[in-house]
Amino acid sequence: MNAKSKIVRGLAKVLGNTLVHLRPKKARQLAEDRITLVHKNKKYLSLQEKLMRYALIQKLEKIQDYDKIAELNREFWTNKGATEFFTEVENTFETDFLPNCTFVFNLLKKELLSVDIEFNTLVEIGTGNGKVLNYLSSEFPEIKRLVGIDLSLKQVEINRNKFKNSNTRIEFVASDAFDWIKEHGQSGTIFVTSRGVLEYFLEERLQDFLSHISQLGEIMFVAIEPNAANHNFETHPNTQLYGLEPSFSHNYPKLFKNAGFSLWHFSQKIWNNPTMNRTIIGAKNF
Structure with a gap:
């Protein structure tokens, strides 16, 4: 400085x-x-x-207690500032997601064409204001069911009212994603996270979560997640804290591979400020 x-x-x-x-x-x-x-x-x-x-x-x-961090973050996204936050960042769909993230879904289309497997469900974990799910419904017209899961009941209700007349193919559920997938998860599903969802999972829970998904059957996964820019996965393979929240900078390639996935895409790029990377993962378990 x-x-x-x-x-x-x-x-x-x-x-x-x-x-x-x-x-x-x-x-x-x-x-x-x-x-x-x-x-x-x-x-x-x-x-x-x-x-x-x-x-x-x-x-x-500074907070070093990982369990406390996970508790505070979950409380925020469930009960407190989630709806206000989603309103404040609504324009980032146009300013960030569309120009910087959609390429991975073009790659996903190529992956789907290369396999003789029917994927008829897409589940977005941490759907927020629902704009990404709405976009994906237009990009993948062959997918019969698109589900957006979010912890915030208030935001889910807003989404249901917002899209009930304009897009009947998408549905929104207020739930913990792990709980919902344990009950409703199935083979032939594409899972998506967009720009900050898995970063709020404790490492052990995230590993269990990915392993459970992998056991459902044939799965595709696209994860768009932040990482600390100084998190070198080779020299520091385990989860690190980052940011002011703080949240968790996970070694996504390692966690997906441990769960039985192979990667068809991995990239990182500086995002928002020099201390943060955007990590994009494309994975499959077959």
Whole structure:
């Protein structure tokens, strides 16, 4: 960090702390809980709120307890800020997903053409605002059933109302994905995660989850997930913490292979900021 950046950051911290002291009610609203604070979209904040948020983030204590991290993240995505977050990032479907992620689904089409297997179900885990599932329904018209699973009952209800007249091929379910798949998972399914879902699984649970899916029968999987940019899978093969939430930077190639999958695609690229990679996995178990 150069001298100018240090001065700017130092000034922002001082001003932010001053505003936190002068506006305690607003500070409490911004820092309703750790995860909400981290996920506040700066576009929707005033300058004063941005300074306060910056100062509050600097005071966050590091968490090393993996079980506690998983608990906090699950609580956020189930009960608290999920719907607000999905509203704030709604335009990222157009600005990020379409230009940067859709290529992998073109590769998936080629994979499907190369095998004599009927895939008639697509399940998106962590469907959020449903835009990705809606897009996939148009890209894969041959797939009969498309299911979007999300922890947030409120968001699922919003999605059902939003798409009930415009797209009758997609359905939305409020559930823990592992629980739903244990009851409803079947062979001939394509599973998808888009830009941050598996990062909230504990490593052991994610490995169990992928192994269970692999045992369902013939499966395709497309995972689009963030990783810490400094997470070298060769030298550090196990899960690491990353980010302010924090969440888990998993070694996805290793976990998929351990579960019985082979990879037909693997790529990484810097995403959002220099500390984060976008990892894209295409996998199959046959």
